[in-house]
Amino acid sequence: MLLRIDPASSVPLFEQLAASVRAEASRGNLREGDRLPAAREVAVSLDINVHTALRAYQLLRDEGLVDLRRGRGAVVTDRVAHYSELGEAIPRLVASAKEVGVGVQTLTAMIRQEYGS
Template identity: 55%
Template structure:
């Protein structure tokens, strides 16, 4: 999996990284038992501080999404995944409505984030 961060974004780097892992798990791109890159390797590839990646991994561990295993690194949790099908359908509806109305993706994203607060 390819991770990307935007240093200029208002969201902290660790939150961007954790969000990408959450999305990948929810979308099926990361399966239970799949290993994530080591924190050291990921920090080097993204050119960020090691503690940034560790913070993201710790948050994901605290949520139960990944397990941190000594000597094996971060592994996607084997527990049953939540059924995201209804959420995917709702998001598809929002995207379709947004496109039909000609709303910019950035505006749609901002509206979703505001609704989640």
């Protein structure tokens, strides 16, 4: 499990952490039943507050990627399969956008627009 964050980035720490976990899922490095390191443990190793680490985990729980239970930790659900599926489709779209010079902000805005309608 490679979890990285960049304290200098403008992206919130908890989002970076969640994204880092998703990336592992997209690459197929996570399987149903796998257990993520404890929030307290992650907080120490990344030098962030426990609440921040927990918030990332709670975000992933809201998405359904992990189950959270006291004493047991964060366990990957069966939904991890969907993430690796999208892990193939997404790079294609991103490549197209980059080719024609459409930025991240614009692309994500267009997706939100499409999703909402």
